[in-house]
Amino acid sequence: MIKEMWVLLIDKKDFFFNLLLEHIEISLLAIFIAIIFGGTVGILISEYEKSSKPTLGVINFLYTIPSISMLGFLIPFSGVGNVTAVIALTIYALLPMVRSTYTGITNVDKNILEAAKGMGSTKLQILFKIKLPLAMPVILSGIRNMVTMTIALAGIASFIGAGGLGVAIYRGITTNNTAMTMVGSLLIAILALVFDFILGFIEKRISKRSIKAKKTNKIMGIVAIILVAVITIVSIVPSGKKETINIATKPMTEQYILGEMMDILIEQDTDLNVEITQGVGGGTSNIEPAMEKGEFDIYPEYTGTAWNMVLKKDGLYTEDLFPTLEKQYNDKLKMSWVGMYGFNNTYGLVVRKEIANKYNIKTYSDLKAISNKLNFGAEYDFFEREDGYDALCKTYGFDFKKTMDMDIGLKYQAINQGKIDVMVIFTTDGQLSVSDVTVLKDDKNFYPSYLCGNVVRNEVIENHPEIKDELEKLTNTITDSDMAKMNYEVETNKKEPRDVAKDFLSNKGLLK
Incomplete structure (x- = not known):
């Protein structure tokens, strides 16, 4: 497998490199927004303590929403693609950012703050000269956690048509290409570790207090800002491509x-x-x-x-x-x-061959008698379609023991491994001929025609x-x-x- 992954990575280096850049772009944009917005919220709730509990409660609630659900909720408002992905990633990145900023500031020694007030310092001076510098180690620790989490979570963005390395993972699953799935996953892990290393380096540099170190840090900060600005401008400015x-x-x-x-x-x-x-x-x-x-x-x-x-x-x-x-x-x-x-890619039903042979099952109607003993599997949308699971069961009287929702690329693995007994297939499935299944006859002609064509605006x-x-x-x-x-x-x-x-x-x- 390692050799296969290496060969795939070399052969498709441009493909993976472009996905890597997309992944970085989506992740960094979400991280940047979360740092600005989350940091501001963290400062405000630390200054106005009464607002901290309800604010953290709302952010905690958003954090508990499953990522797929969040994407599904956002699609009607922001559509599919990168915008929705960035919004979702930003929402999940807010909690560690807000919490670390709030915790860092509220744990600053009260005696130091009292001394600053006694010396006539204003609230803004205390915030920017004392609180934030002393809270910075905690804030940076929160940022490190948030960055690692965001880079890893960005892989799910491909589910809604956004870019990034999740495309390789999802395509690998769909096309039964384990090597592609593994390469995409490994690159995300490496990317997260690289960013964690960079932030760890920055954390160490900031902790140094000598005059020379501070001067070096300023120079490095300016260079970093310039690089980020250049990358942002290059990604935003039109490239002059054809329509x-x-x-x-x-x-x-x-x-x-x-x-x-x-x-x-x-x-x-x-x-x-x-x-x-x-x-x-x-x-x-x-x-x-x-x-x-x-x-x-x-x-x-x-x-x-x-x-x-x-x-x-x-x-x-x-x-x-x-x-x-x-x-x-x-x-x-x-x-x-x-x-x-x-071509007509209509639906069909298959049952594991050993079950078909044991009970002499050849048609959908034959399946009815033992359906309550069998596990049924299909892709997610089949259970919601007008011509999907409910209509199929109503027509043939099926009452399956258990149903399993799964990605379309995993169905054949599931039935070959005995995880499910019956599943929906497409008549043009490439894996159909090499799987240990029996295709059943649709004796009531339940499934309609599914001729394929292109829909164009x-x-x-x-x-x-x-x-x-x-x-x-x-x-x-x-x-x-x-x-x-x-x-x-x-x-x-x-x-x-x-x-x-x-x-x-x-x-x-x-x-x-």
């Missing part, structure tokens, strides 16, 4: 591949730049609202999902309803379906009609078996989604 088209993909291997196909074609044949936000957590439920806000321009979607989950239609979707689907997307959402790939098509031409090149180019094979190449043979996409486009004669 960017933002593509979003769900956390599924095939969506990674489709996103790369669009990226390759658009950048090859147009003057546009493409930026892909890979594996947005929550899939349609987070991407589609972001499309409406203009945060994303294009994403691959499935007709059955669009009908039931986006348009909130009841009943079974069939492809003869596609004209209605198109019209309502255009009229209500100002979006169009462009480039229907041709109309404004983008109007401003860049050439995009429509590029996406239409992909119409009816991919069969179910094609997609399953490409997924298999990524998930089992460990190929990169972009390389698989390039090979497919080349075979179709779409690459120059």
Whole structure:
């Protein structure tokens, strides 16, 4: 595994380096805001003691909210991406910052403060000349803890389409690439240790009181401020790139591949730049609202999902309803379906082969009799879909012993290890052919059609009609078996989604 991780890191050094920079940028921005705001709050509540209990109580309460819940709460207000990630990280960073500032200041020796007052010092002079300098060791200790925590927590930002090393972790889980997950995790740990070492060095420098040390500290502080200012300006000032088209993909291997196909074609044949936000957590439920806000321009979607989950239609979707689907997307959402790939990635049910053989289970209806003895697993959003868990159980009369929510990339590991007995699959899953499972027949035709195509904002098509031409090149180019094979190449043979996409486009004669 170590060798595999090292080879991956060397081969994809640019990919990991860019993620590392994004991780640092997101983390430092949250840390900077938390230091300014949290430090100010800590000073105020130390000066006005009556406000300390309610203030710390509120911050403590925010700190207890699970990070996923916090991200979900913020998405409707600030959308997906880096802004929401920074806000969430800042909220979690406030507690150690406020508490360390408050504790450091309130523990300053009262006799020293009385002496300062007796000598005629003002409140501001006492605060900045006595309290803060004496409290600084405690404050710095709090900052060190906060920085380490923030860098580690920033990994979850990728769940909502933000950047950082969490992208590697999440992509590794989704594509069954353990080495990528491990490299992403290790780099976050190393980054946290490096920053902790730097802050430890600063803490030691500040503790030195000689005139020479103070002069050196000032020079080092000025240099550090200049460096931070330069980095900030470089990251904010436009780089002069071509206009960017933002593509979003769900956390599924095939969506990674489709996103790369669009990226390759658009950048090859147009003057546009493409930026892909890979594996947005929550899939349609987070991407589609972001499309409406203009945060994303294009994403691959499935007709059955669009009908039931986006348009909130009841009943079974069939492809003869596609004209209605198109019209309502255009009229209500100002979006169009462009480039229907041709494959149908519908849902299916599988059961562990030993159970299927033991009870002679071949259809969904056969499963009903023993469902109360079995554990059922699926990705998170399946339990909330109109055509998801509740509707499936109602149609077939299932009453499973236990359900397990899990990331889409972990399902096959779970069933192969016997953690679950039954699970939802996609008919184009790459791991389906190499797993010890039996695919059951949907004898009541519960699942609708899920043809895959691209949803594009109309404004983008109007401003860049050439995009429509590029996406239409992909119409009816991919069969179910094609997609399953490409997924298999990524998930089992460990190929990169972009390389698989390039090979497919080349075979179709779409690459120059």
